Amino acid sequence: xxxxxxxxxxxxxxxxxxxxxxxxxxxxxxxxxxxxxxxxxxxxxxxxxxxxxxxxxxxxxxxxxxxxxxxxxxxxxxxxxxxxxxxxxxxxxxxxxxxxxxxxxxxxxxxxxxxxxxxxxxxxxxxxxxxxxxxxxxxxxxxxxxxxxxxxxxxxxxxxxxxxxxxxxxxxxxxxxxxxxxxxxxxxxxxxxxxxxxxxxxxxxxxxxxxxxxxxxxxxxxxxxxxxxxxxxxxxxxxxxxxxxxxxxxxxxxxxxxxxxxxxxxxxxxxxxxxx
Amino acid sequence: xxxxxxxxxxxxxxxxxxxxxxxxxxxxxxxxxxxxxxxxxxxxxxxxxxxxxxxxxxxxxxxxxxxxxxxxxxxxxxxxxxxxxxxxxxxxxxxxxxxxxxxxxxxxxxxxxxxxxxxxxxxxxxxxxxxxxxxxxxxxxxxxxxxxxxxxxxxxxxxxxxxxxxxxxxxxxxxxxxxxxxxxxxxxxxxxxxxxxxxxxxxxxxxxxxxxxxxxxxxx
Numbered sequence: 001x002x003x004x005x006x007x008x009x010x011x012x013x014x015x016x017x018x019x020x021x022x023x024x025x026x027x028x029x030x031x032x033x034x035x036x037x038x039x040x041x042x043x044x045x046x047x048x049x050x051x052x053x054x055x056x057x058x059x060x061x062x063x064x065x066x067x068x069x070x071x072x073x074x075x076x077x078x079x080x081x082x083x084x085x086x087x088x089x090x091x092x093x094x095x096x097x098x099x100x101x102x103x104x105x106x107x108x109x110x111x112x113x114x115x116x117x118x119x120x121x122x123x124x125x126x127x128x129x130x131x132x133x134x135x136x137x138x139x140x141x142x143x144x145x146x147x148x149x150x151x152x153x154x155x156x157x158x159x160x161x162x163x164x165x166x167x168x169x170x171x172x173x174x175x176x177x178x179x180x181x182x183x184x185x186x187x188x189x190x191x192x193x194x195x196x197x198x199x200x201x202x203x204x205x206x207x208x209x210x211x212x213x214x215x216x217x218x219x220x221x222x223x224x225x226x227x228x229x230x231x232x233x234x235x236x237x238x239x240x241x242x243x244x245x246x247x248x249x250x251x252x253x254x255x256x257x258x259x260x261x262x263x264x265x266x267x268x269x270x271x272x273x274x275x276x
Numbered sequence: 277x278x279x280x281x282x283x284x285x286x287x288x289x290x291x292x293x294x295x296x297x298x299x300x301x302x303x304x305x306x307x308x309x310x311x312x313x314x315x316x317x318x319x320x321x322x323x324x325x326x327x328x329x330x331x332x333x334x335x336x337x338x339x340x341x342x343x344x345x346x347x348x349x350x351x352x353x354x355x356x357x358x359x360x361x362x363x364x365x366x367x368x369x370x371x372x373x374x375x376x377x378x379x380x381x382x383x384x385x386x387x388x389x390x391x392x393x394x395x396x397x398x399x400x401x402x403x404x405x406x407x408x409x410x411x412x413x414x415x416x417x418x419x420x421x422x423x424x425x426x427x428x429x430x431x432x433x434x435x436x437x438x439x440x441x442x443x444x445x446x447x448x449x450x451x452x453x454x455x456x457x458x459x460x461x462x463x464x465x466x467x468x469x470x471x472x473x474x475x476x477x478x479x480x481x482x483x484x485x486x487x488x489x490x491x492x493x494x495x496x
Contacts, residue, residue: 021288022288025288025289028291030289030321030325033285033288033289033325034283034285034288034325034327035283035284035285035288037281037282037283037284038281038283038285038327038328039285040285040325040327045327047281047283047327047328051281051283052281052328054281055278055279055281055328058278058279059278059279059328060278063329065327065328065329065333066279066327066328066329069327069328144302145278146278146302146303147278147280147281147282150281150282150305151304151305156283160282160283160284160305163284163287163288164284164287164297167287167288167293168293172297172299172305173299173300173304174304174305
């Protein structure tokens, strides 16, 4: 089974949802309101867990309504890992587009066929870096009393800009942040935001456990690539080697490696008490 | 402020676009109501939608809101001027002020937030929530005779953000053409004019609200 069409459909669907919600609100249909900072679907409040973390640290009080809004995304992360990033996040779709363009440009002008290397190739270092960014940002929010990391929330910013565009027919200065990110990914550092910075991705990846859906390669995962082309590692947007690092916190469960695997050894595993 | 996660849901549901977003700065993207620029019509849609409680969810009725308090500038208010200058000279031909009381008529919390003292001129009470509808409707130009100072920011020097916003709003309402037409000299031009006054024979140009008689009858 190919996951790619389903994933793209979900991504595009979520992207369109960003436009649909403000339009509905313009017609005073308030059953679904909000942006990807915090959205309300038929009375069920869903907030970005990082945003909730920020609010708790910045305000210094812990109230039930705030916490309850984070339950749904945490539940999703406990069951499906970073599925928000790979399958829904509107910024990830832009990042995919930037990567696709970059690949096309490189194939045309630079030495074609050469495999792209990421900024911090080591997945452990990348994890340490992004968790460091999350911790520092959260502490800064606590010190300043302002949810600072919200200013670096790419999906939230994208959806807010879309909402303003629909509602007021203009964009605010923060669209510059997204443009800068996309340009940087296009020109210098492919995929750097999702791998090294994104606070939302960092926080929700912390909920990955043995029960969570993940990529596995059977009972005895190989230590070296099974095929000499190393399809899965080359296609992984997070720079992982899926045949042995399927459980890495960076993994977004996008399913690209499973699609790419010619030997059909890689598949989604999870929802089992004991490790496969 | 600390609880606000700038999800902008309040801005999204506001049917009157009263809620704006802050621009560049540390508070970038934070929604605010500047009652001076666009009044809040107290529909209370935003309060129950706030996901973190930065806006109090318990607020249901317009009179529970507390955004600020209106203040009447008695030197500009038509009603106050009308009463004060009721004994102007009969020959003025032009009467200052009017029995306007627009602010009283448009107030959504009439007789709670604003009353007509002696049925003549408006006075703000403690029930005022600072919605700014009166500011929007006040007929005086370019400066309104009624203004809202956001609560907790009574002093101009403390008001900071809101004061800067309000000042920018006033600057935008002042029409440069009107200023140019009124021939009021300022700054360098005023200094230049003063330095060219030759002697005591030159008369300054005063603008009187009534015609100055060229000659008095019966005096020859």
